[in-house]
Amino acid sequence: xxxxxxxxxxxxxxxxxxxxxxxxxxxxxxxxxxxxxxxxxxxxxxxxxxxxxxxxxxxxxxxxxxxxxxxxxxxxxxxxxxxxxxxxxxxxxxxxxxxxxxxxxxxxxxx
Amino acid sequence: xxxxxxxxxxxxxxxxxxxxxxxxxxxxxxxxxxxxxxxxxxxxxxxxxxxxxxxxxxxxxxxxxxxxxxxxxxxxxxxxxxxxxxxxxxxxxxxxxxxxxxxxxxxxxxxxxxxxx
Numbered sequence: 001x002x003x004x005x006x007x008x009x010x011x012x013x014x015x016x017x018x019x020x021x022x023x024x025x026x027x028x029x030x031x032x033x034x035x036x037x038x039x040x041x042x043x044x045x046x047x048x049x050x051x052x053x054x055x056x057x058x059x060x061x062x063x064x065x066x067x068x069x070x071x072x073x074x075x076x077x078x079x080x081x082x083x084x085x086x087x088x089x090x091x092x093x094x095x096x097x098x099x100x101x102x103x104x105x106x107x108x109x110x111x
Numbered sequence: 112x113x114x115x116x117x118x119x120x121x122x123x124x125x126x127x128x129x130x131x132x133x134x135x136x137x138x139x140x141x142x143x144x145x146x147x148x149x150x151x152x153x154x155x156x157x158x159x160x161x162x163x164x165x166x167x168x169x170x171x172x173x174x175x176x177x178x179x180x181x182x183x184x185x186x187x188x189x190x191x192x193x194x195x196x197x198x199x200x201x202x203x204x205x206x207x208x209x210x211x212x213x214x215x216x217x218x219x220x221x222x223x224x225x226x227x228x
Contacts, residue, residue: 034216043117043204043219044155089154098145099217101154 002027004092006102013080014110021105022074023090030092034099035064035075038087047088048075080109114138115207117220124195125228132190132223134205140185141207145217146178149202161188195227 005024013019023033031052036044050057050064050073057064061078077084090102114137124130134144143162147155159175161167161182169175177199179191188207192199202224206217 036219041202041222041224043115043206043222045219046216049216096215098157098160104152104154106152 002100004090004100004102006090006105008105009103010106012108012110015081017080019077019080019107020074021088021090022072023102024072025092026071027094028071029094031095032093033064033066033073034091036089036091038089044089082109082111085109113218115205115218115220117205117223119223120221121224123226123228126196127194130192130195130225132203134188134207134220136186136207139209142185142210143208144182144188145206146180146190147204147206149204155204192225197227200225200227
């Protein structure tokens with residue numbers, strides 16, 4: 001019940017396209033859903049996060065869509081660029097407890 | 112703001128030696144720090160959670176005598192890999208959280224690459 005399932009495992013998109021990464025969870029007590037971006041050899045960096053009281057949050061080219069009834073949330077990257085090529089992790093947390101990470105998605109944006 | 116540093120960024124050591132990795136929150140006080148390890152092309156695996164001034168809480172399967180964690184101040188936590196072996200080679204990442212409120216973000220360090228020969 002503590003798992004967060006992320007898909008796809010890898011994704012290749014042409015520049016300007018809109019990659020979509022999906023995550024699903026079971027624990028309805030999760031109340032914080034962040035997305036992290038990680039470049040090779042670097043630590044993860046927080047991209048954007050959402051709480052379950054909203055269905056969508058947008059920051060720049062990054063948008064989280066949240067479906068509470070389906071227990072799913074997704075990351076959309078608008079006007080994707082080669083510099084967005086990285087591994088993306090979704091995560092979830094209940095209160096002050098530990099983050100539960102998804103398996104990661106390796107995104108490649110082709111020029 | 113919210114910068115977390117790690118030192119060293121990479122380390123190579125011989126089997127049987129101990130290695131210490133430092134994690135510092137540079138511009139905030141971290142009530143809680145977390146230590147993760149990450150194998151190539153895998154997700155982050157939480158090893159332990161430490162609160163300043165108290166003993167670390169280790170995740171199931173993590174040997175507390177092998178991975179010693181000290182959180183002596185609100186800005187510094189250390190991870191010591193004792194008697195390191197090649198299977199301990201990994202990417203170790205710390206994160207720090209200011210306070211325990213559910214809305215508090217976790218800020219990650221840049222990671223430390225450990226290679227044990």
